[in-house]
Structure formats: structure tokens, C-alpha cells
Amino acid sequence: MTGHRDSDFIRACHSEPVRRIPVWFMRQAGRSLPEYREIRGPGTILRAIANPDLATEITLQPVRRYGVDAAILYSDIVTPVHGIGFGVFIEPGVGPVTEQPFTSADDLKRLRPLEPETDTPYVLETVRNLVEELTVPLIAFAGAPFTVASYLIEGRPSRTYARTKTLMHTDEKLWNQLVDRLADLAIASLVSQVEAGASALQLFDSWAGALSPADYERFVMPASQKVLSAVASLGVPRIHFGVNTGELLPLIAAAGADVVGVDWRTPLDTARTRIPSGTALQGNLDPALVVAGWEATRPAALELLERGSGGGHIFNLGHGVLPESNPEVLERLVSLVHAHPVENPR
Amino acid sequence: MTGHRDSDFIRACHSEPVRRIPVWFMRQAGRSLPEYREIRGPGTILRAIANPDLATEITLQPVRRYGVDAAILYSDIVTPVHGIGFGVFIEPGVGPVTEQPFTSADDLKRLRPLEPETDTPYVLETVRNLVEELTVPLIAFAGAPFTVASYLIEGRPSRTYARTKTLMHTDEKLWNQLVDRLADLAIASLVSQVEAGASALQLFDSWAGALSPADYERFVMPASQKVLSAVASLGVPRIHFGVNTGELLPLIAAAGADVVGVDWRTPLDTARTRIPSGTALQGNLDPALVVAGWEATRPAALELLERGSGGGHIFNLGHGVLPESNPEVLERLVSLVHAHPVENPR
Numbered sequence: 293m294t295g296h297r298d299s300d301f302i303r304a305c306h307s308e309p310v311r312r313i314p315v316w317f318m319r320q321a322g323r324s325l326p327e328y329r330e331i332r333g334p335g336t337i338l339r340a341i342a343n344p345d346l347a348t349e350i351t352l353q354p355v356r357r358y359g360v361d362a363a364i365l366y367s368d369i370v371t372p373v374h375g376i377g378f379g380v381f382i383e384p385g386v387g388p389v390t391e392q393p394f395t396s397a398d399d400l401k402r403l404r405p406l407e408p409e410t411d412t413p414y415v416l417e418t419v420r421n422l423v424e425e426l427t428v429p430l431i432a433f434a435g436a437p438f439t440v441a442s443y444l445i446e447g448r449p450s451r452t453y454a455r456t457k458t459l460m461h462t463d464e465k466l467w468n469q470l471v472d473r474l475a476d477l478a479i480a481s482l483v484s485q486v487e488a489g490a491s492a493l494q495l496f497d498s499w500a501g502a503l504s505p506a507d508y509e510r511f512v513m514p515a516s517q518k519v520l521s522a523v524a525s526l527g528v529p530r531i532h533f534g535v536n537t538g539e540l541l542p543l544i545a546a547a548g549a550d551v552v553g554v555d556w557r558t559p560l561d562t563a564r565t566r567i568p569s570g571t572a573l574q575g576n577l578d579p580a581l582v583v584a585g586w587e588a589t590r591p592a593a594l595e596l597l598e599r600g601s602g603g604g605h606i607f608n609l610g611h612g613v614l615p616e617s618n619p620e621v622l623e624r625l626v627s628l629v630h631a632h633p634v635e636n637p638r
Numbered sequence: 639m640t641g642h643r644d645s646d647f648i649r650a651c652h653s654e655p656v657r658r659i660p661v662w663f664m665r666q667a668g669r670s671l672p673e674y675r676e677i678r679g680p681g682t683i684l685r686a687i688a689n690p691d692l693a694t695e696i697t698l699q700p701v702r703r704y705g706v707d708a709a710i711l712y713s714d715i716v717t718p719v720h721g722i723g724f725g726v727f728i729e730p731g732v733g734p735v736t737e738q739p740f741t742s743a744d745d746l747k748r749l750r751p752l753e754p755e756t757d758t759p760y761v762l763e764t765v766r767n768l769v770e771e772l773t774v775p776l777i778a779f780a781g782a783p784f785t786v787a788s789y790l791i792e793g794r795p796s797r798t799y800a801r802t803k804t805l806m807h808t809d810e811k812l813w814n815q816l817v818d819r820l821a822d823l824a825i826a827s828l829v830s831q832v833e834a835g836a837s838a839l840q841l842f843d844s845w846a847g848a849l850s851p852a853d854y855e856r857f858v859m860p861a862s863q864k865v866l867s868a869v870a871s872l873g874v875p876r877i878h879f880g881v882n883t884g885e886l887l888p889l890i891a892a893a894g895a896d897v898v899g900v901d902w903r904t905p906l907d908t909a910r911t912r913i914p915s916g917t918a919l920q921g922n923l924d925p926a927l928v929v930a931g932w933e934a935t936r937p938a939a940l941e942l943l944e945r946g947s948g949g950g951h952i953f954n955l956g957h958g959v960l961p962e963s964n965p966e967v968l969e970r971l972v973s974l975v976h977a978h979p980v981e982n983p984r
Binding site for chain 1: 798849882904925929934941960
């Protein structure tokens with residue numbers, strides 16, 4: 293186990309010179325791939341995640357097909373809370389659904405600490421399998437406290453996060469207890485994945501961009517900071533990602549990221565001005581352009597390669613691959629990125 | 639009919655000194671008000687809009703209750719396309735639904751010009767009623783070409799706008815024809831509302847923030863610019879609004895706005911740096927804070943009043959009032975804003 297310290301992906305995470313711009317895609321594994329649809333079988337994603345042979349194969353598929361520079365563990369934001377039995381499920385076509393949403397201090401009892409080897413042994417078995425098989429770095433996967441909390445509180449995907457925001461504003465003590473427990477879950481999960489061999493990690497705070505900077509700083513940042521500082525000593529790069537986070541980028545970086553993920557709304561050169569030098573960027577092609585096809589993807593990809601230059605850059609989409617994407621477009625995109633002349637940071 | 643040229647609302651729109659900070663709320667009329675739920679009756683919002691007595695009363699209710707500085711016509715983004723018979727309906731709990739989505743040049747035939755007096759006579763009757771009754775300015779209402787197009791193309795509310803983006807990127811000619819027709823609809827509707835007595839107008843491009851700045855500038859801005867320049871000579875202030883538009887603010891202002899609406903993600907003082915001086919700002923309290931209650935609303939409102947100072951500012955939420963809001967919180971908010979010492983722009 294080398295940690296892939298010399299790979300372009302890990303080097304870019306540390307804003308070090310690279311041979312080629314590294315590229316991977318959020319949700320590169322999954323419904324956009326025919327080979328995935330073939331083997332996925334019935335049941336929800338949580339069932340597939342709980343089957344290490346299947347989860348291993350699903351994680352490997354896009355690495356084989358695309359030649360991307362990193363694999364991302366096939367997992368879900370709710371895997372740990374599901375693992376400790378909070379009662380979170382995935383409703384097809386809807387997303388995570390919580391049967392009894394989090395409403396009061398009593399519900400804290402339903403959030404005991406995660407023991408990765410007994411609560412989610414399949415995750416670690418999958419990681420160990422993958423580390424055996426892969427020749428590229430594996431990225432560990434965890435949901436950030438705010439985004440997990442929003443699923444537990446709202447009960448189902450929300451557009452407004454009004455219940456979540458109401459809890460944080462009306463019972464700050466309970467809110468802090470909740471996100472503190474969720475921080476501990478994320479820490480336990482990430483530490484176990486890295487100890488099992490993952491070479492990097494990504495903290496998904498997908499919906500943090502629903503918050504004003506003031507609310508993010510007060511109610512969310514401390515818990516994310518707790519996670520990111522607890523895993524700093526593991527020695528693997530930490531990617532911190534959310535969508536709609538243009539105004540939050542300085543705070544997301546300050547929470548302790550080696551790499552900040554950015555969606556397509558913020559041009560990379562603009563994003564660069566909002567984070568400290570020495571912090572790398574990951575992103576940020578609009579996933580809808582991949583659906584639109586190669587003629588839409590190519591010029592936008594070339595433009596963003598220019599905007600990303602002048603610092604560490606990991607090419608990615610600004611959010612996950614959409615299920616209706618044509619894998620051929622992503623194949624060509626990897627080739628385009630890899631063929632692009634590298635302008636290394638000075 | 640005075641045009642209310644000396645009202646604080648109209649003065650703030652022109653970045654002129656005011657006596658009190660003007661305030662109104664997007665979706666101030668509607669489900670959050672018990673008096674609305676009492677009179678609304680069965681059927682969708684489009685049916686209520688088509689009943690001038692009802693629409694007049696619904697528009698007036700929040701003006702009476704809150705003492706806001708402006709009324710907004712009770713209407714919907716799809717009113718004109720519905721009026722010309724495109725086949726758009728409102729599905730309760732879902733939003734606008736298009737039975738036969740826009741897919742090809744043939745569908746352009748379904749988008750004939752709007753004749754406001756015959757296609758949507760009820761809109762003009764409502765406006766005329768309101769102008770008789772109101773002592774505050776009435777804001778005319780129209781959906782911007784992109785946002786209306788997204789409803790016609792997606793068929794129902796979308797999270798990704800992948801079909802809309804696919805059309806713009808794969809058939810730019812057809813896309814331009816579509817948004818050009820939708821621009822003409824918006825122009826016809828706005829002109830007729832202002833000629834019937836409205837004193838200001840708001841162009842709702844609610845979902846424009848789904849786009850990268852490059853895509854907005856190329857595919858959306860020209861059509862919005864067409865609308866906003868066509869209505870410039872009417873002599874009423876033009877408010878240009880969308881959510882998630884932090885990075886688009888310079889373009890949204892450049893499209894021809896006297897006032898730029900901003901959501902809560904972008905602090906007003908940050909927004910101010912992205913628009914020309916002399917352009918006013920409208921916003922931007924997180925509507926979820928109103929749901930959370932007065933203790934959450936008050937400090938955030940005071941902070942944003944400070945951030946909004948130094949230029950024209952119309953206090954509003956960053957998006958519409960949520961149905962679960964307590965009207966008492968909005969009442970107190972209006973008092974707070976009106977009692978706030980004014981720091982006029984120099």
C-alpha cells in the first residue's frame with residue numbers, strides 16, 4: 293500500500309506539479325453505466341452497498357471504462373446513520389427518507405457512536421477489496437454533519453430546509469449536539485476507511501449551499517471543522533464539497549480542506565480568489581452539459597481547464613453524473629483532460 | 639394615477655433618498671395568510687388568477703395586514719403561456735406541469751403572440767381594480783424567458799434543467815426562437831399591466847441561477863435584455879430577480895435592471911460590489927428564518943439592514959414567503975424595517 297503519494301491525483305490535491313491534470317467524476321459509478329444496470333440487481337442502493345463483492349465491482353467499473361485517476365467508494369451519505377439503525381432508507385426516485393424524523397433531544401439516543409467493524413463491516417470489506425484491485429487512489433466517502441442532519445430532520449429531500457433551519461435557530465444546543473454526533477459518525481467512518489487503505493477522502497456537504505454565510509459559519513462550520521481536523525493526521529488529502537457554495541468557499545476552505553469542490557455556477561478562477569493559495573480546486577463542469585452531448589461538453593471543458601490553471605486542479609463535474617448521461621461523452625472527456633497541456637502552479 | 643413617484647418604494651428603486659426603508663415580500667399574498675385560505679376556494683392558482691374580484695382581494699390582503707410598501711399582482715410565471723393555450727397547468731404540490739412539453743420547432747406554433755385584452759383580460763381587470771383601491775404602488779408580474787422555457791421544456795419542475803440545457807446547447811437556433819417568443823409574451827404582458835396602472839414591474843427569472851455565467855450570458859441574457867429594454871420607456875422601475883444568482887449579478891444588472899433581487903446566499907454588501915452604483919438591491923432574508931420565528935428573524939433582519947445600507951435597498955425576503963410562515967413574524971418584520979434609521983445613499 294503506497295498511498296499513491298506520487299500519483300497525479302494526490303499531487304494535485306496537495307497543489308504540487310502534475311504530469312497530467314487528474315480527473316474523476318462524482319457518481320462515476322452508477323446508473324449512467326450499462327454494466328452497472330446489468331449487475332445492480334433489485335433493492336435500494338443501501339442493499340448494493342451492503343454487498344462487498346457487488347460494491348467493489350460497481351466502484352471498479354468506471355475506473356476500467358474511463359481510466360479516471362481516482363476511484364470513489366460506492367457508498368451513500370446516509371450509510372453510517374443507516375448502519376447504526378436510525379431508520380433511514382432510500383426511496384427510489386425520491387432519495388433518503390427518514391421514517392421517524394429527528395425532532396427532539398430524545399432522538400439523540402438513536403444516534404449512538406458508529407463502530408465501523410461491526411455496524412458497517414461491508415464498507416471496510418469493500419475498501420480492502422478495492423485497495424487490492426486498484427492501481428489508482430481510492431477516495432473515502434462521508435456525508436458532512438449538516439447534510440446528514442438535513443435528511444434526519446426533514447424526513448425526505450427538501451427544497452427549503454425550513455425544518456433544519458428552524459431547529460438550528462430555535463434550539464441551538466440540541467442542534468449542536470446533533471451535528472456533534474454526526475461529526476463523530478463521519479470521523480469514525482472516514483478513519484476506518486483510510487485505515488483500511490483509502491488514499492484520500494471527500495466530505496460531502498452537498499446541501500450546505502442552502503445556507504447564508506452567517507448561518508453556515510455559526511451552525512455548520514464548527515462540526516465540519518471537527519471532522520476535517522480529526523482526519524488531518526491521517527495524512528491523506530481532504531476534499532470538501534458542496535453545491536451552491538459560491539459565497540461559502542472561504543469558509544469551506546477554512547474548515548480544513550486540502551481541496552475545495554466547486555459547482556459550475558462559480559468559474560474556477562473566481563473560486564480561486566476566494567480560497568487560500570495552496571488549497572486546490574475540484575470541479576466544475578455542469579453535469580447537464582454531458583447530457584447535452586460532446587459538442588456542448590468539449591468547449592466548456594476546454595474553457596474550464598484554462599480557468600483552473602495556476603493552482604492545484606482536479607477535473608470533475610460540479611455535481612454528480614446524471615443518470616441519463618452517455619458514457620461515451622465521459623470517455624472522451626477523460627481523454628481531453630489527459631491530453632491537455634499542463635501548466636503547473638509556481 | 640400618480641405612479642407613486644414620490645413613494646419610498648419607487649424612490650428606493652431609483653436609488654434615491656427615502657424616509658423609511660421600503661419593504662414588501664415575494665409571495666406576500668397566499669397560503670401563509672388565514673384570510674387567503676378562507677376565500678381562496680377550490681381549483682388551482684390559475685383559476686383564482688382568472689377571477690378578478692378574487693385576485694384583487696388576494697393581492698390586497700397582505701397590504702392591509704402588513705402595511706407593506708408595495709403590492710405585487712397575484713399572478714403566476716405561466717399566466718401568459720397558459721393564456722395563449724400552450725397547455726400548462728398547475729399541479730397542486732408539484733408546480734407548473736406541461737402536458738406536451740416543448741421539444742421541436744413544431745411547438746413554436748403553439749406560442750402565438752399574447753393579446754392581453756383578449757387572452758388574459760382578467761389580469762388587466764385585476765390591475766385596474768387594484769389601482770383604484772391601492773394607496774401603494776402595484777408591481778407588475780412576468781416570468782423571464784429562461785424560467786418560462788424551463789417549464790415548457792422540462793414538463794414539470796426540475797432539479798437539473800438537463801433538457802432545457804440540452805436544447806440550448808444542441809439547437810441554439812430553436813432555443814433562440816423559443817426565448818425570443820417568450821420575451822415577446824413577457825413584453826406584451828408587462829406593457830399591458832403598466833398601461834393599466836402598475837407603477838413598477840418585476841421580471842422573475844427564478845431558476846436562472848441553475849446556469850453557469852457563460853451559459854447565462856450566451857443563452858439567456860439577450861432575451862431578458864430584450865424584455866427589459868422594451869419596457870424601459872414605460873418609465874417604471876424594473877426589478878430583475880432570481881435565486882442562486884450570486885455569480886450572475888453583474889450580468890443580471892447589465893441586462894437592464896433598476897433593481898436587482900438577491901437571495902440570502904449572497905450578503906447584500908457583497909452583492910453591491912457586483913452591480914453598478916446607481917442600481918438598487920432587493921432582498922434578502924432567508925424565508926426559512928421567518929418559519930423559524932421572530933427570534934431567528936430579528937437579528938438576521940438587523941444585520942441585513944446594515945449590509946444593505948449605502949445604496950438603494952428594498953427590503954424583501956430572498957425568495958417567496960413559505961406557506962408555513964407565521965404572518966405575525968412578517969408583521970413584526972415590517973415594523974422593524976420601518977423603524978430602522980435610514981442611511982441614505984450619497
